[in-house]
Amino acid sequence: MHIPLTIDQFFGVIRQYNIAVWPTQVLLLAIALLAVYLAVRPHRHSGVVISAILGFLWLWTGLAYHLAFFAAVNPLAYAFAAASVVGASVFIRQGVIQRRLRFHATVGAWPMLGMGLIVLALAVYPAWSIVAGHRYPELPTFGLPCPTALFTVGMLSLLTAPYPRAPLAVPVAWCFVGAQAALFFDVPPDLTLLAAAAVGIALILRARPLHWTKAPLK
Numbered sequence: 001m002h003i004p005l006t007i008d009q010f011f012g013v014i015r016q017y018n019i020a021v022w023p024t025q026v027l028l029l030a031i032a033l034l035a036v037y038l039a040v041r042p043h044r045h046s047g048v049v050i051s052a053i054l055g056f057l058w059l060w061t062g063l064a065y066h067l068a069f070f071a072a073v074n075p076l077a078y079a080f081a082a083a084s085v086v087g088a089s090v091f092i093r094q095g096v097i098q099r100r101l102r103f104h105a106t107v108g109a110w111p112m113l114g115m116g117l118i119v120l121a122l123a124v125y126p127a128w129s130i131v132a133g134h135r136y137p138e139l140p141t142f143g144l145p146c147p148t149a150l151f152t153v154g155m156l157s158l159l160t161a162p163y164p165r166a167p168l169a170v171p172v173a174w175c176f177v178g179a180q181a182a183l184f185f186d187v188p189p190d191l192t193l194l195a196a197a198a199v200g201i202a203l204i205l206r207a208r209p210l211h212w213t214k215a216p217l218k
Helices: 007-021 024-040 046-067 077-097 109-131 145-156 166-178 180-184 188-206
Strands: none
Touching (some): 007 024, 007 046, 024 046, 046 077, 046 145, 077 166, 109 145, 109 188, 145 166, 145 188, 166 188
């Protein structure tokens, strides 16, 4: 498979991005933790807020990373940016406007898988990257596509049924795309995206069609 950029170019883009957007990475991590908190301690608007956060994260990775930085070295970044924006729009439409996404971190196999992926995205992924020799500012920080995809699949594992399949499409697709970085760009933590993809596919198969347009407010 032909890769249109080198390892140096790949990490050079990450370096440029991290320096340019600092300290936004901290804010992105903070809103991710807020999303987790709202899933653990849900209230009537939790699904809307979590969906808005996930939508923002995908809009950010599409515009602030793919379009603003990655496109300079990889023409495929334009397609990645478009897909990310589509993914963001799905969260806004189905989670914020239609209120079809309800999250609750209860006791059970799916929530345990979800929390595992969340911890992986927010804590294990950066630690593993450092051990692998990628130090800041070349560290793939949260808000970049791969940790964002891990986190998103983790959060979607906390959905209460019934739920739509559409929000899973872009994150699962990116898991397969991003996993290639483990091989071509020496990012071992990206191997975990294959596990996230498997979880995401299982969630898609588990989903049941929705026959209503908006969740009632209680």
